[in-house]
Amino acid sequence: xxxxxxxxxxxxxxxxxxxxxxxxxxxxxxxxxxxxxxxxxxxxxxxxxxxxxxxxxxxxxxxxxxxxxxxxxxxxxxxxxxxxxxxxxxxxxxxxxxxxxxxxxxxxxxxxxxxxxxxxxxxxxxxxxxxxxxxxxxxxxxxxxxxxxxxxxxxxxxxxxxxxxxxxxxxxxxxxxxxxxxxxxxxxxxxxxxxxxxxxxxxxxxxxxxxxxxxxxxxxxxxxxxxxxxxxxxxxxxxxxxxxxxxxxxxxxxxxxxxxxxxxxxxxxxxxxxxxxxxxxxxxxxxxxxxxxxxxxxxxxxxxxxxxxxxxxxxxxxxxxxxxxxxxxxxxxxxxxxxxxxxxxxxxxxxxxxxxxxxxxxxxxxxxxxxxxxx
Amino acid sequence: xxxxxxxxxxxxxxxxxxxxxxxxxxxxxxxxxxxxxxxxxxxxxxxxxxxxxxxxxxxxxxxxxxxxxxxxxxxxxxxxxxxxxxxxxxxxxxxxxxxxxxxxxxxxxxxxxxxxxxxxxxxxxxxxxxxxxxxxxxxxxxxxxxxxxxxxxxxxxxxxxxxxxxxxxxxxxxxxxxxxxxxxxxxxxxxxxxxxxxxxxxxxxxxxxxxxxxxxxxxxxxxxxxxxxxxxxxxxxxxxxxxxxxxxxxxxxxxxxxxxxxxxxxxxxxxxxxxxxxxxxxxxxxxxxxxxxxxxxxxxxxxxxxxxxxxxxxxxxxxxxxxxxxxxxxxxxxxxxxxxxxxxxxxxxxxxxxxxxxxxxxxxxxxxxxxxxxx
Numbered sequence: 001x002x003x004x005x006x007x008x009x010x011x012x013x014x015x016x017x018x019x020x021x022x023x024x025x026x027x028x029x030x031x032x033x034x035x036x037x038x039x040x041x042x043x044x045x046x047x048x049x050x051x052x053x054x055x056x057x058x059x060x061x062x063x064x065x066x067x068x069x070x071x072x073x074x075x076x077x078x079x080x081x082x083x084x085x086x087x088x089x090x091x092x093x094x095x096x097x098x099x100x101x102x103x104x105x106x107x108x109x110x111x112x113x114x115x116x117x118x119x120x121x122x123x124x125x126x127x128x129x130x131x132x133x134x135x136x137x138x139x140x141x142x143x144x145x146x147x148x149x150x151x152x153x154x155x156x157x158x159x160x161x162x163x164x165x166x167x168x169x170x171x172x173x174x175x176x177x178x179x180x181x182x183x184x185x186x187x188x189x190x191x192x193x194x195x196x197x198x199x200x201x202x203x204x205x206x207x208x209x210x211x212x213x214x215x216x217x218x219x220x221x222x223x224x225x226x227x228x229x230x231x232x233x234x235x236x237x238x239x240x241x242x243x244x245x246x247x248x249x250x251x252x253x254x255x256x257x258x259x260x261x262x263x264x265x266x267x268x269x270x271x272x273x274x275x276x277x278x279x280x281x282x283x284x285x286x287x288x289x290x291x292x293x294x295x296x297x298x299x300x301x302x303x304x305x306x307x308x309x310x311x312x313x314x315x316x317x318x319x320x321x322x323x324x325x326x327x328x329x330x331x332x333x334x335x336x337x338x339x340x341x342x343x344x345x346x347x348x349x350x351x352x353x354x355x356x357x358x359x360x361x362x363x364x365x366x367x368x369x370x371x372x373x374x375x
Numbered sequence: 376x377x378x379x380x381x382x383x384x385x386x387x388x389x390x391x392x393x394x395x396x397x398x399x400x401x402x403x404x405x406x407x408x409x410x411x412x413x414x415x416x417x418x419x420x421x422x423x424x425x426x427x428x429x430x431x432x433x434x435x436x437x438x439x440x441x442x443x444x445x446x447x448x449x450x451x452x453x454x455x456x457x458x459x460x461x462x463x464x465x466x467x468x469x470x471x472x473x474x475x476x477x478x479x480x481x482x483x484x485x486x487x488x489x490x491x492x493x494x495x496x497x498x499x500x501x502x503x504x505x506x507x508x509x510x511x512x513x514x515x516x517x518x519x520x521x522x523x524x525x526x527x528x529x530x531x532x533x534x535x536x537x538x539x540x541x542x543x544x545x546x547x548x549x550x551x552x553x554x555x556x557x558x559x560x561x562x563x564x565x566x567x568x569x570x571x572x573x574x575x576x577x578x579x580x581x582x583x584x585x586x587x588x589x590x591x592x593x594x595x596x597x598x599x600x601x602x603x604x605x606x607x608x609x610x611x612x613x614x615x616x617x618x619x620x621x622x623x624x625x626x627x628x629x630x631x632x633x634x635x636x637x638x639x640x641x642x643x644x645x646x647x648x649x650x651x652x653x654x655x656x657x658x659x660x661x662x663x664x665x666x667x668x669x670x671x672x673x674x675x676x677x678x679x680x681x682x683x684x685x686x687x688x689x690x691x692x693x694x695x696x697x698x699x700x701x702x703x704x705x706x707x708x709x710x711x712x713x714x715x716x717x718x719x720x721x722x723x724x725x726x727x728x729x730x731x732x733x734x735x736x737x738x739x740x741x742x743x744x745x746x747x748x749x750x
Contacts, residue, residue: 001703361691
């Protein structure tokens with residue numbers, strides 16, 4: 001017996017708003033699907049329609065020059081929800097790939113599951129990417145970490161799916177360290193470092209509006225707005241920093257939603273066990289970053305377990321923005337960060353999303369000896 | 376960076392009716408989930424409740440003797456649809472595994488997708504397992520193949536998910552062979568071989584009733600009932616053989632549904648292209664068997680392509696009943712044969728259903744050097 005991988009069939013690919021090249025018409029999902037042997041129908045993102053058309057024009061030229069079928073890559077456009085729904089419902093579509101909001105992704109995933117013939121739907125959705133910073137680490141490296149973190153929060157004006165949206169600080173009393181004082185000092189350092197940042201403009205007015213609505217929702221939910229400056233008319237948004245207690249964060253779903261833009265929410269936990277409950281309340285995230293677990297200890301193990309339970313990628317240094325395209329990469333985590341935590345949309349394993357195995361039993365030599373395993 | 380596999384979490388396992396040992400309380404799905412590190416909650420099948428209780432009692436003894444948590448394996452029972460639905464909806468459940476009917480599996484898959492936190496649902500559903508028998512093969516080996524096939528159709532009284540439910544014969548005119556005469560002779564041989572079979576009793580009266588209803592549905596849809604004997608009162612069912620044209624099979628959905636029991640439907644195609652349309656109409660099947668494609672030809676390639684497009688396993692000799700537990704095995708195919716054609720419920724890859732990857736970036740040595748990769 002042999003086990004081959006065969007393409008699933010035509011893939012409906014929903015472009016992301018925030019990566020007009022890397023996750024749009026000719027981005028990672030299209031590359032994965034084509035590499036797996038699947039034709040692709042792209043749903044262009046309304047945030048960059050002209051660019052999508054230009055890229056699609058290039059594709060058509062290349063297909064013609066290479067003598068490939070013109071239908072290998074298709075493009076559909078349209079503003080309303082209807083275009084995407086009709087695409088994912090089309091009988092010839094065999095899989096969906098999506099990068100975008102939890103709401104939009106959940107709606108399309110439900111459509112994919114409700115078809116007469118259900119199909120896999122790979123959605124990379126919203127993620128708050130918690131950073132857990134232990135006081136002992138902040139006591140020695142706080143200033144440098146605050147600067148790095150401010151750069152990560154405002155990178156690309158915060159429009160990264162791995163943007164650190166939650167900073168979890170643990171105020172637990174310890175014999176050798178005044179945790180609360182250290183954490184307060186770090187918050188002050190971070191506020192200062194963020195104030196110095198000059199984010200560029202957001203990609204679209206829709207995204208800018210959603211960012212401002214998200215920040216307003218934090219304030220409305222009772223968050224302490226540590227940094228909230230009004231940008232001058234026509235200027236890019238200013239960085240935002242807010243703070244809540246762990247109990248508030250756990251109690252209010254509104255505080256746990258991703259706010260897409262140059263902002264972060266500090267969550268103050270009174271104990272390790274409360275910090276673990278905060279991670280549990282997040283539920284699913286593309287990444288969790290742990291600063292200060294370099295030494296093996298019960299606390300380190302508990303935090304690693306808590307992080308691995310909800311994340312697709314766990315970092316032990318640095319910041320989560322920036323996603324290496326490698327064999328080990330995992331960009332996808334438990335709900336609500338993705339619809340398929342067992343899959344990744346970045347890295348070598350991304351193309352496996354569009355393959356399925358076929359077992360050949362007692363196959364003749366003419367078939368099993370074929371180069372490329374194509375019939 | 377390193378890529379680890381971590382358990383998804385507690386698995387809801389829905390026992391099959393037809394394998395009270397191999398796909399029930401301690402069957403393949405439970406073994407896969409436990410091997411992946413996931414606790415299991417078994418939904419016992421109502422067809423063998425006492426056996427399920429006995430096996431569960433053994434599990435509890437073993438867990439106690441080994442000092443393992445009693446909750447590692449749980450058991451729920453109950454006849455109505457409600458018990459299964461409540462189990463798959465439970466917030467602590469992280470995945471579902473199911474072997475059974477398309478209708479039941481589709482309903483539970485929809486529940487899994489509609490949860491506030493959707494979870495993967497691995498359903499192994501109904502399958503008609505077409506056998507495509509080419510005239511040149513039947514002209515030389517027809518008698519032996521008819522005997523083998525009759526044994527496969529009645530094996531375990533037809534209660535195998537890989538039971539060959541469709542036999543596709545191609546009556547196309549060929550220069551060197553009278554295809555129609557050869558096919559007619561094979562049908563006569565098969566009818567005779569089936570008549571000689573003495574199937575044992577079916578596992579439950581519910582399954583017996585469903586079998587008789589399925590056969591009645593064939594007759595009602597206009598199939599030519601070649602072999603349909605009434606069993607004596609209290610006796611096991613007699614084998615059933617029916618015949619339809621390819622056009623009828625393609626036109627009537629009722630003819631394409633799995634009839635679970637010692638029965639098979641012969642489908643007569645007028646041409647190769649009509650035979651390929653029959654495979655397409657089947658849509659998805661655990662297996663397709665091709666008899667007579669030993670030589671490389673356009674016809675062989677077209678049939679292999681058609682078979683691989685709809686099947687998880689393609690056989691080139693023998694019969695589909697009997698599923699080896701090996702690394703190459705694939706027991707799962709496109710809808711309606713399973714809900715996740717990229718997964719298998721038999722073979723080494725079956726445990727991968729209950730794992731998800733986690734990428735560790737800049738992880739400390741105390742963690743990456745841990746034996747067993749458990750924290």
